[in-house]
Amino acid sequence: MTINTLSKEIKEWIMTILLAVVLVLIIRTFVMDSRIVPTTSMVPTIMPQDRLFVEKITYRFSGLHRGEVIVFKPPAQSGLKEDLIKRLIGLPGDTIEVKNGKLYVNDVAQNEPYLAEPIQYSLKKVTVPESKLFVLGDNRNRSYDSHEWGFVDITSVKGKAFVTYWPLHRFKVW
Secondary structure, three states, X not given: OOHHHHHHHHHHHHHHXXXXXXXXXXXXHHXXXXXXXXXXXXXXXXXXXXXXXXXXXXXXXXXOOOOOEEEEOOOHXXXXXXXEEEEEEEOOOOEEEEEOOEEEEOOEEOOOOOOOOOOOOOEEEEEOOOOEEEEEOOOHHHOOOXXXXXXXXXXXXXXXXXXXXXXXXXXXEO
């Protein structure tokens, strides 16, 4: 192999590696990201140490919907710094209330088969303000969420849970 051939091959490898790095950065920034869930706030839906992909595009075009599992930057009043993953319960204008172990959205009791146990707290009726969201963890009695620190800015949403990919026996497409 000549020096010219070796030099050309090294340049091709460098360009391939640089292209791969740029593509990964673009995908992670704008399309999809991977997360490891650190807490029990979404049990039994998502277990601690589950790994999931979060997609960052469709909600920008089709909007957010009640019941979706979203990733967002926590509000300042929570005192938290790391992104959170919770279930979207209330959209702007919705009324939210918890009484007698049941969640009510717009005065309608919600069927929540993903909960492991009934809710053991009450929440007086609140109305979700414009440009805000109300989120709860599926492990309602052990989740630090909107019932304690209030609303989330819509602009703080980073994406929606897309696929739980690890561990394999918990694989789930959302």
